Amino acid sequence: MADLLHLNSPAASDVEDDDYSSELDDDLKESIEQLEQLLCLVIFPIAGKFLGRKFAFHVWARWLDRRRIV
Structure with a gap:
């Protein structure tokens, strides 16, 4: 009986x-x-600030290029 209690x-x-x-x-x-x-x-x-600036510069450059064409 003691063995059963010990196992449980x-x-x-x-x-x-x-x-x-x-x-x-x-x-x-x-x-x-x-x-x-x-x-x-x-x-x-920090990543958002860096990528936001990169995106803003890219968009600004494209806008200036299109403005020169027209």
Whole structure:
């Protein structure tokens, strides 16, 4: 009977593995949130500013070229 109770209860190593896995999941979620914040607050605005200027210069140059033709 004691053997059956021992088999049904989780081993100490299983509980430790679950705790370790839970900590890894929490760390992964925190890292993903930090990466999202970095992208939204730093990378995207800088890229948008750069690409916006490139696009504006391209459009302005095309407009000037068309104006010279007419």
